[in-house]
Amino acid sequence: MPELQHAALGAPDAAVAGSAAPRAAVTLLAAARLVLQRDLTLAFRRRAQLVQPLAFFVIVTMLFPLAISPELARLREVAAGVLWVAALLASLLALEFLFRDDAHDGTLEQYVLSGQPLTALMFAKTAAHWLLTGLPLAVMAPLAALSLGAPPAALPGIVVSLVIGTIALSLIGSIGAALTLGIRRSGVLLALLTLPLSLPVLIFGARASELAILGDPIVAPLELLGALAVLGITLAPLASAAAVRISLE
Amino acid sequence: MNWTWFHRLGSPPHAYRLAQRLTPWFAWPAAILCLLALYGGLVLAPPDYQQGEGFRMIYVHAPTAWMSLMVYTTMALAAAVALIWRIKVAHAAAAACAPIGASFTFAALVTGSLYGEPMWGTWWEWDPRLTSELILLFLYLGYMGLRAAIEDPQRADRTSAVLAVVGVVNVPIIHYSVSWWNSLHQAPTVMRFGKPHMSPAMLWPLLVMLIGFTLLFAALLLVRLRAEILARERNAAWIREELGA
Numbered sequence: 001m002p003e004l005q006h007a008a009l010g011a012p013d014a015a016v017a018g019s020a021a022p023r024a025a026v027t028l029l030a031a032a033r034l035v036l037q038r039d040l041t042l043a044f045r046r047r048a049q050l051v052q053p054l055a056f057f058v059i060v061t062m063l064f065p066l067a068i069s070p071e072l073a074r075l076r077e078v079a080a081g082v083l084w085v086a087a088l089l090a091s092l093l094a095l096e097f098l099f100r101d102d103a104h105d106g107t108l109e110q111y112v113l114s115g116q117p118l119t120a121l122m123f124a125k126t127a128a129h130w131l132l133t134g135l136p137l138a139v140m141a142p143l144a145a146l147s148l149g150a151p152p153a154a155l156p157g158i159v160v161s162l163v164i165g166t167i168a169l170s171l172i173g174s175i176g177a178a179l180t181l182g183i184r185r186s187g188v189l190l191a192l193l194t195l196p197l198s199l200p201v202l203i204f205g206a207r208a209s210e211l212a213i214l215g216d217p218i219v220a221p222l223e224l225l226g227a228l229a230v231l232g233i234t235l236a237p238l239a240s241a242a243a244v245r246i247s248l249e
Numbered sequence: 250m251n252w253t254w255f256h257r258l259g260s261p262p263h264a265y266r267l268a269q270r271l272t273p274w275f276a277w278p279a280a281i282l283c284l285l286a287l288y289g290g291l292v293l294a295p296p297d298y299q300q301g302e303g304f305r306m307i308y309v310h311a312p313t314a315w316m317s318l319m320v321y322t323t324m325a326l327a328a329a330v331a332l333i334w335r336i337k338v339a340h341a342a343a344a345a346c347a348p349i350g351a352s353f354t355f356a357a358l359v360t361g362s363l364y365g366e367p368m369w370g371t372w373w374e375w376d377p378r379l380t381s382e383l384i385l386l387f388l389y390l391g392y393m394g395l396r397a398a399i400e401d402p403q404r405a406d407r408t409s410a411v412l413a414v415v416g417v418v419n420v421p422i423i424h425y426s427v428s429w430w431n432s433l434h435q436a437p438t439v440m441r442f443g444k445p446h447m448s449p450a451m452l453w454p455l456l457v458m459l460i461g462f463t464l465l466f467a468a469l470l471l472v473r474l475r476a477e478i479l480a481r482e483r484n485a486a487w488i489r490e491e492l493g494a
Contacts, residue, residue: 175415179408183398193391193412196384197419200426207430224429228422239415242332246407 031116032124039128042101053094053133054140060086061144072149079148080158080209084202086144087137087162088169092191094133095173098125099244103181109248118241126174126237134166150213157212164225165205171232172197178243201228259336262487265478268471275468282461289454297451303367308454310360312462313353314378317385318420320350320466324392325417328410338474340406341481343413344396345473349466351389357382377428384423388416402481 043050064082065075075082102108102125111121141162142155150158176194180186208221257263290308297304324346331339361379362372373379392412399405482488 179395179412180398182404186398189391189394189398192387192394196387196391196423197415199384200419200422203426203430224426231422235418239411243408243411246404246411249404249407 028116028120031114032120035111035121035124036128039125040131043128043132049097050132050136053090054136056093057086057090057137057140058144060089061148064148076149076213079145079150080206080213082148083141083145083158083162083209084165084206087141087166087205088195088198088202090137091133091166091169091173092194094129095177095190095194096187098129098174098177099181103247108181108244112245112248118244119237122174122178122241122244123233123237126170126240129174130167130170134170135163137166138162145209145213151215153215154209154212157218158209161205161208161212161218161222161225164222164229165201165208168201168225168229168232169198171229171236172201174240175236175243178240178247181244181247201225204228259334259338261338261341261478261482261485262491264338264341265475265482265491268475268478272468272471272475275464275471279461279464279468282457282464286454286458286461289457294451294454295448300368303364304451306360306364308458310357310364311455312458313357313360314382315459316462316466317350317354317357317382319463320346320353321385321388321420322417323466323470324350325413328413332407332410332414337406337481338478340410341477342470342474343410344406345470345477347389347393347396349469349473351386351393353466354382354386354389358386375431377424377431380427380431381424384427385420388420392416 061082064078068074068078099108102111112118114121138159141158145155145158146152173194176190176197179193180190183189204221204225208218208225211218211221258267286308290305294305296302324343327339327343327346330336331343358379361382365374365376365379366372392409395412396405396409399408479488
């Protein structure tokens with residue numbers, strides 16, 4: 001099935017430079033949707049890969065009660081930070097799956113040659129990646145938050161902050177993953193590149209969750225988190241498309 | 250307007266010879282200005298009425314912190330120029346900037362920590378400026394790590410150039426989020442340095458040191474740029490002529 005979709009991706013007249021312009025708006029959306037569909041289909045055929053980052057997230061949150069103290073009162077103080085550090089590390093771990101297989105089997109080259117704007121296809125890939133890793137993390141977070149002593153009333157705020165924050169994390173991570181394409185054993189380097197750029201998301205996300213746990217309004221950090229996500233949506237696919245192009249030269 | 254001088258800058262032999270010729274014009278003024286500023290700052294300037302003699306650390310600390318940001322900006326600019334116009338020499342310049350910038354950043358962190366001990370009573374404070382500086386060091390290390398990890402030199406150039414441009418967009422965001430984070434978490438008990446109302450006797454050595462450090466950076470950049478060009482063009486005929494081998 002993926003092969004069929006590759007054939008469908010190429011705009012028929014794209015080979016002639018400039019002549020694809022009038023139809024670009026329609027085919028662009030269709031192409032992005034195909035990429036999204038393909039990534040989701042492939043991921044659901046390999047479910048183990050989907051579960052691993054989630055299991056990692058739960059294990060990391062479990063480390064803190066063991067390392068700090070089992071008292072919920074003490075854990076509650078650090079719960080927001082623990083949740084966000086665990087989410088950040090889990091999303092970092094999941095980045096390995098974003099481009100690796102597609103780079104190996106030549107799919108990325110097909111995308112570059114398809115005549116469609118690579119930026120849009122990168123955005124679709126990142127969106128699929130967020131649906132497969134970021135969103136499940138946000139959905140899992142209430143369990144972890146409760147186990148760290150967060151009050152039930154705080155859960156909606158924590159989930160919303162993680163939903164917005166993981167969008168930004170996926171986009172920032174897509175840049176790092178694209179830059180490290182073709183480097184063997186790139187895990188540590190990927191962390192070194194991605195984590196400094198993710199710090200603003202961590203700061204505002206953890207702040208929003210902390211305010212939610214304290215029962216205070218969380219709008220201000222959420223707005224900043226949203227701003228980071230919007231900035232990421234605007235700029236990150238451009239950067240990762242440029243990096244993918246360079247890696248294929 | 251005649252643009253040939255600009256295009257010639259992109260040619261490695263020309264850039265190499267120009268760098269060689271310009272280096273002393275930056276290195277000597279840098280040495281003289283730094284020594285002058287050191288004398289002014291350590292001997293002529295009066296001790297601060299609050300911070301005593303310890304404030305003299307600022308004559309090294311502030312210029313290194315300033316340079317750490319300026320070198321990053323220069324590196325990103327060179328990277329952007331190299332990406333847009335595909336100029337090899339600009340890639341070499343960006344590559345030459347990174348270790349210099351990382352060293353300035355490291356020096357700023359160390360002097361900041363030495364400054365913090367007498368002023369705040371701790372070696373490390375999660376002050377927004379110190380924290381941003383630490384993050385900047387990691388940005389430099391990431392850039393150098395990425396460059397080192399890619400074997401093909403042209404791909405290493407272009408990939409790390411994208412990273413430098415991404416980083417320069419992020420530096421202000423990181424800086425402002427860190428100060429926002431800090432203002433929420435930290436009671437303002439730590440000494441604030443406010444806007445410096447420095448007396449002219451204290452201020453002039455600082456300004457001279459800033460100029461001296463900027464010239465020092467230019468001189469170091471030219472030397473490193475020549476080394477980069479030599480390494481990249483090591484098989485070229487003009488190098489054999491140049492070195493008389």
